[in-house]
Amino acid sequence: MQQIDLNNKTILVTGAAGFIGSNLVKRLFKDLSGATIVNIDNMNDYYDVSLKESRLKELEALKPEGCNYQFIKGDIADKPLIDKLFDQYHFDVVVNLAAQAGVRYSITNPDAYIQSNLIGFYNILEACRNHPVEHLVYASSSSVYGGNKKVPFSTDDRVDNPVSLYAATKKSNELMAHCYSKLYDIPSTGLRFFTVYGPAGRPDMAYFGFTNKLLKGDTIQIYNYGNCRRDFTYVDDIVEGIVRVMQGAPERKKGDDGLPIPPYAVYNIGGGQPENLLDFVTILQEELVRAGVLPQDFDFEAHKQLVPMQPGDVPTTYADATALERDYGFTPKITLREGLRHFAEWYAQFYKK
Template sequence: MKNIVIAAGYATRLGELTKNFPKPLLKIGENTILERMLDDIDRIPEIDEHIIITNHKFASIFEDWKKDLHYSKPITIVDDGTETNDTRLGAVCDLLFAMDKLHIDDDLLVVAADNLLFFSFQEFVDFAREKGTSCIMCHEQPSIEKLQRTGVVELDENYRVLGMEEKPQVPKSHWAVPPFYIYQKKDLDLVRHSVENGCGKDAPGNLAHYMVEHTTMHAWPMSAGRFDIGSLDTYYEACELAKQGKINIIMEKIELNNKTIFVTGAAGFIGSNLVKRLFKDVKGATIIGIDNMNDYYDVALKEYRLNELNTAVTEGSTWKFVKGDIADKQTIDSIFEEYKPQLVVNLAAQAGVRYSITNPDAYIQSNMIGFYNILEACRHNPVEHLVYASSSSVYGGNKKVPFSTDDRVDNPVSLYAATKKSNELFAHCYSKLYDIPTTGLRFFTVYGPAGRPDMAYFGFTNKLLKGETIQIFNYGNCRRDFTYVDDIVEGVYRVMQGAPERKKGEDGLPIPPYAVYNIGGGQPENLLDFVQILQEELVRAGVLPADFDFEAHKELVAMQPGDVPTTYADATALERDFGFTPKITLREGLRAFAQWYKAFYCK
């Protein structure tokens, strides 16, 4: 297999930086953009040569650059003979030019040279080998505007491409296509035919579109994200991320199939939904769940979730539930000793900001002692990855919005927030001292069917059904970044598979394999708008009558101690590293909740 690097463009959007210099050779930190890509691709056994196609203006620069390189596979620079942007051949014609000049008759990995990646191309090559077809990559993209600037594919359940559009005005799916392709040897004639049939010489997406119509292709859903260096702003942003050590790594790919996974808080709202997802998508896994089944809210709801799990176990999966408390060290140690989990997802916690004002002991026990017990168990029984729930409440009264994981979070306004911040500090310490890969996830206002009754949407529904008045805090001047539970679970599922890389620093100690991400929709809703949508969906589902007098059941009140006026997630890091942003709208989510509530409570 040949690695074909398309690098003949003039990158006019980067101004003076690339006026007389190729964009792929710009440095991001210590290495060039292209070197960061080749460092990964060179390790793929199937690759036997790197072929870099460039223009006549830059060919000598590439030749000088490669003199000091020491890759295991040879590098060939192909000069396409063009000298100006006006005369350039275009990406597709450049590919055809190299194929003819070098008499290439082999499988091809074709890549654009201006991307930083957070996954290994080996996964893409393995996927193509498994499918036995030419392949493209894809990732979910909720933004219609962004989809209109890229290729979009429709897929079946096996990721076979059913159709593809390049830069559609009305996208038919949310699967966007980045510029990375594998073309099998048997399909190379289609490259020639595509140009002969006028599919477009410049956009690789047009070639892929043509091939989809003439041969079977599959699309690999990227396991992590990418960073497109498409402008001066993105280039400088990448340089800054490199300084912070956030762009130097490729995530360590964690295979979930046939693994033992320990999920704490398994009867909880997020935990139960995650276990369901693992049953559905992970083959041959042994999943150990623990929950103390306390009465912070209706235990019947937790038992309902457990019953759902017991009926959701798929063939080949093993499910073990332990009724116990993570604050009990002996219980945790015995689980690790007996089952030896390879991945741990810690979702057990005493939740609730307001409850922490009156019941602080519960938070110290579960959120601090409990998490300490998990960390100690991971220390003495090494795991591949520990993922744990933090919270958006760590941002406290942060005035800057949206909230970024780069913001200082040293001023919590509730004990709950303080315990969650302590979890992040504990995790960093254990990552540094014991080389445990840890990832904390700051969840933003999670909601959905079978959720927590103490959350506003659930509590409001209960009170309205009883004819009671609901209190809307801060006189309705609060905004919340509501995140549907399926989006939270999708984020957790992806993060589980990408552990921070383990490597040593100059002091010989581990550079902490530690990360923190926000998971939030990035679209904060005003509480009054939220209540309006909720009431409309409750009426639509038949939970409340159409003539219900909502205005008579609302009371605007002052802010409560420990609460904050706004939560608003900057989730760009999650999209960058894992190719995912939450996409379910508030109305879609509240509609699902209302339908579930009707079926569960209004029988």
């Protein structure tokens, strides 16, 4: 592992008006001194832009003395802009989180995924080739495991059965990064995140959608008749994983045959404790009641409907996160109840108005 001290470094975080990116920048603000942090985000309207604006506002307010933080509204699919940015800043570490997220949306809006996840990612790789970086860290996804039946999912498993275009773009990112690591010696690490949740999270995700609906008294639909399991991972655990990985780049080594091994790695970041969706919703509802978002006498049974599986969905996600523990000494720690409590408390505040 090539150790990297992030203090005084110039760091690019793409997509940091987003859920995970904004939490990462907050965390970097806390930990680092003398760093320059650049955040580029196109502020797309895939979900409520005001939520992205509120995250940016919070970042501006938290920006510490001595940290040079810049937000740039721009698109990673805009090659001249990305080239100009890398010319200007000479980044040491790049964390690419900008992407069109969402599995279901990719069934009806493939173009957004090609633009951001393939062309955008290619632009980042090319810029890293032309302006060598110490480490490129990028978001992949548990969705790359597609219809794999064997659990837990290990990064040693074969993944060639994506069930959505979103998953196909994330797997493509790993292949593209491998190629750039091999041909141009760019140290890169892909992180397969497992269902990330938390305060100020993504409104398109199930827990957020359920909350909005329950609050309005609508019925929530639980797919695969409730027989889905998800390895929910609290956002602070994801951020801790990203920060650890940013600090240790894959080393340039030679194999037994004397040939160079590309400085390339992929890890799972997931809680490793999948929860059945029905149990998840029960805990969510209890925490929403506790936080005062739902009334004490809320009749959950009357508001749920069990429905079949949706296209692009998989029945189970379950991370084998032992490789991250082995190489970076980190395993996600926050329990589902604790994480949902933080979410419910945030929701109660944010939607109070």
